[in-house]
Amino acid sequence: MKRVLTGTALATVLALGAGNASAVVKVGFMLPYSGTYAALGQAIENGFKLYVQEQGGKLGGQELQYFQVDDESNPSKGPDNANRLIKRDQVDVLVGTVHSGVAMALAKAANDSDTTLIIPNAGADAITGPLCSKNVFRSSFSNWQPSYAMGPVAVEKGYKTAVTITWNYAAGKEAIAGFKESFEKEGGKVVKELTLPFPQVEFQPLLTEVASIKPDAVFTFFAGGGAVKFVQDYAAAGLKDTVPLLSSGFMTDGTLKAQGESAQGLFTTLHYADGLDTPRDNAFRENYTKNFPSMQPDVYAVQGYDAAQLLAAGLEAVKGDVSKKDDMRTAMRSATIDSPRGQFTLSSAGNPVQDIYLRKVVGEQNLTQGVAIKALADPARGCKL
Numbered sequence: 353m354k355r356v357l358t359g360t361a362l363a364t365v366l367a368l369g370a371g372n373a374s375a376v377v378k379v380g381f382m383l384p385y386s387g388t389y390a391a392l393g394q395a396i397e398n399g400f401k402l403y404v405q406e407q408g409g410k411l412g413g414q415e416l417q418y419f420q421v422d423d424e425s426n427p428s429k430g431p432d433n434a435n436r437l438i439k440r441d442q443v444d445v446l447v448g449t450v451h452s453g454v455a456m457a458l459a460k461a462a463n464d465s466d467t468t469l470i471i472p473n474a475g476a477d478a479i480t481g482p483l484c485s486k487n488v489f490r491s492s493f494s495n496w497q498p499s500y501a502m503g504p505v506a507v508e509k510g511y512k513t514a515v516t517i518t519w520n521y522a523a524g525k526e527a528i529a530g531f532k533e534s535f536e537k538e539g540g541k542v543v544k545e546l547t548l549p550f551p552q553v554e555f556q557p558l559l560t561e562v563a564s565i566k567p568d569a570v571f572t573f574f575a576g577g578g579a580v581k582f583v584q585d586y587a588a589a590g591l592k593d594t595v596p597l598l599s600s601g602f603m604t605d606g607t608l609k610a611q612g613e614s615a616q617g618l619f620t621t622l623h624y625a626d627g628l629d630t631p632r633d634n635a636f637r638e639n640y641t642k643n644f645p646s647m648q649p650d651v652y653a654v655q656g657y658d659a660a661q662l663l664a665a666g667l668e669a670v671k672g673d674v675s676k677k678d679d680m681r682t683a684m685r686s687a688t689i690d691s692p693r694g695q696f697t698l699s700s701a702g703n704p705v706q707d708i709y710l711r712k713v714v715g716e717q718n719l720t721q722g723v724a725i726k727a728l729a730d731p732a733r734g735c736k737l
């Protein structure tokens with residue numbers, strides 16, 4: 353269809369120069385703004401906007417216009433919510449989400465409409481595995497990555513048996529599988545895998561079972577509001593000093609103020625940590641705290657910040673012309689991101705290749721104890737691109 357442009361529309365196009373299709377880049381945030389992951393969604397948006405603000409409000413010379421949908425971490429609403437942004441708001445780029453099940457629906461909608469998608473958290477292995485796609489990028493992790501790094505740490509601490517506890521959905525199951533793979537490879541044994549439905553928090557029956565099995569350690573995946581309660585309940589059940597609690601670092605990120613004493617001394621593995629003390633991270637943390645005084649800079653804020661950096665790499669390569677999708681995506685895939693976590697690149701499947709830190713809770717910080725595994729790449733099993 354040929355469109356006749358008159359008046360201001362024509363002036364806008366002329367001002368933007370040839371080939372530049374839209375006056376602004378439309379960014380659609382599909383994130384949880386309610387429910388157990390609400391704080392995570394907010395931190396991601398904060399981090400994203402902080403980076404854009406640091407660039408003077410523009411990426412690749414373009415202003416951004418933001419659209420938002422609260423996905424409620426509800427997979428059944430995923431397709432409709434994604435299409436609100438894709439079809440109704442006609443966004444150029446999608447940024448979402450936190451929950452792996454919702455992310456699966458979002459990735460499908462992005463693929464069907466050939467929309468560029470940057471995932472600022474959800475680790476669903478399949479998205480950068482069998483369902484990998486040229487238009488999909490992660491600024492976060494695969495569920496396998498942080499948990500895989502804990503197996504050797506547990507064996508080194510002398511633990512031979514472990515019980516796992518998690519929510520029964522993709523992120524929990526895949527995190528447990530990552531831990532189990534490396535723990536058993538090093539000679540450990542997962543003796544029982546306990547689950548409860550997402551986002552339930554009735555942990556008591558599971559903790560009773562742990563007390564009766566008496567494993568050397570417990571490994572978990574929990575995050576957000578549910579993680580706060582799990583750590584409190586674990587300590588209240590008297591298990592903290594008898595059965596060491598290990599986890600991927602989501603269990604103690606953005607949650608330490610609320611967890612207080614119950615979290616002290618816990619060891620976790622994650623691609624971000626407090627106390628990195630690099631100029632890059634210190635600058636990020638200072639500016640984040642200045643802009644969001646009530647929030648601590650956490651892994652979610654970093655992932656949001658790096659989602660904006662990834663988009664910037666793409667937009668700069670095409671001088672803000674989002675219609676040049678292939679060139680933009682090629683630049684994104686080959687970018688080196690100067691992240692507060694440390695520099696990272698993307699695998700050909702679009703997932704960060706990154707260091708995983710061992711951290712220990714001290715006060716309200718997940719203090720780095722050093723790198724557990726350097727430059728860990730997700731195996732991207734089943735990805736053919």
Ligand code: PHB
Pocket residue numbers: 389450451452453473474475476495523574575576602
């Ligand atoms: C996920 O569903 O992939 C997920 C959610 C919260 C986290 C990490 C992973 O902190």
